[in-house]
Amino acid sequence: MNPYEYIKNEIVTGRLQPGQRLTEEGHAGELQVSRTPIREAFKQLEADGLIIPYKRRGYIVREFSVEDIRQIYNLRALLESHGASEAALYRTDEELVRMHERNQAYEEAIRKLKKSDISTIKDIQQENLNFHEEIFKSTKNEHLRSHISKVVVVPLVFRSFYWYNERQLLRSLEVHNTILKAIENREPERAKIAMQEHIYQGRDDVLIQLNNPNIELWKGEAQ
Numbered sequence: 634m635n636p637y638e639y640i641k642n643e644i645v646t647g648r649l650q651p652g653q654r655l656t657e658e659g660h661a662g663e664l665q666v667s668r669t670p671i672r673e674a675f676k677q678l679e680a681d682g683l684i685i686p687y688k689r690r691g692y693i694v695r696e697f698s699v700e701d702i703r704q705i706y707n708l709r710a711l712l713e714s715h716g717a718s719e720a721a722l723y724r725t726d727e728e729l730v731r732m733h734e735r736n737q738a739y740e741e742a743i744r745k746l747k748k749s750d751i752s753t754i755k756d757i758q759q760e761n762l763n764f765h766e767e768i769f770k771s772t773k774n775e776h777l778r779s780h781i782s783k784v785v786v787v788p789l790v791f792r793s794f795y796w797y798n799e800r801q802l803l804r805s806l807e808v809h810n811t812i813l814k815a816i817e818n819r820e821p822e823r824a825k826i827a828m829q830e831h832i833y834q835g836r837d838d839v840l841i842q843l844n845n846p847n848i849e850l851w852k853g854e855a856q
Contacts, residue, residue: 635674636664636670636671637674637678639674640660640674641681644683646791651694653694654692655684655692656692657675675692681783682783683695683786683787699840702789702840703840705789707836709781710829710836711829712777712781712784713765714825715825716768716778716828717821717825717828718824719777721818721820721824722819728770728771732764732767732768732771735763735764736806738763739757741760742759743806746799754791754795755791758794761790761805762787762790765785766778768812768816793842797838804834805835808831812827
């Protein structure tokens with residue numbers, strides 16, 4: 634695993650906590666590489682919105698306030714709903730087949746979920762991202778895809794899947810099916826509305842958990 638993927642995985646899975654400081658020297662020593670690939674990894678992670686500069690040296694893992702999360706999900710709802718409507722207009726039959734395949738993989742990942750096995754949560758998160766990405770590829774709009782990639786903050790997505798119970802995951806799958814059916818039938822308005830509600834529901838679920846004083850806070854210990 635290259636330095637970028639390694640550090641990103643540490644952030645996503647919670648082994649590197651929000652506010653934790655990162656240095657080129659520390660990660661170069663840990664990964665036994667020179668500082669140059671670490672420096673490049675930090676630049677990419679900063680562009681991803683996962684880390685921010687710390688004073689004059691190094692970086693820290695980005696922290697997200699409740700208002701940050703609300704704004705991020707609201708922007709996602711705007712962009713991704715537009716993407717779904719565009720997909721309904723411009724998708725090809727081959728792209729539709731790939732969407733079905735991605736959604737099937739998402740369903741299979743849900744069926745295999747074990748909360749005690751962090752890898753199964755990562756599989757659900759990845760298959761969900763793959764499904765959404767397949768939709769946005771079909772829009773043929775690289776500007777839209779670029780903007781969406783900047784607001785899909787992976788640690789937030791991962792954490793939402795960690796908190797979800799089986800009922801919520803199956804509800805998410807059901808909405809995927811609705812979005813897919815609208816795209817298949819070339820119904821842009823229906824696809825737009827379904828995707829918008831999908832993102833808003835994810836936002837509400839995350840905010841409910843963050844405001845729950847009895848929440849089981851995940852700190853990345855699960856293996």
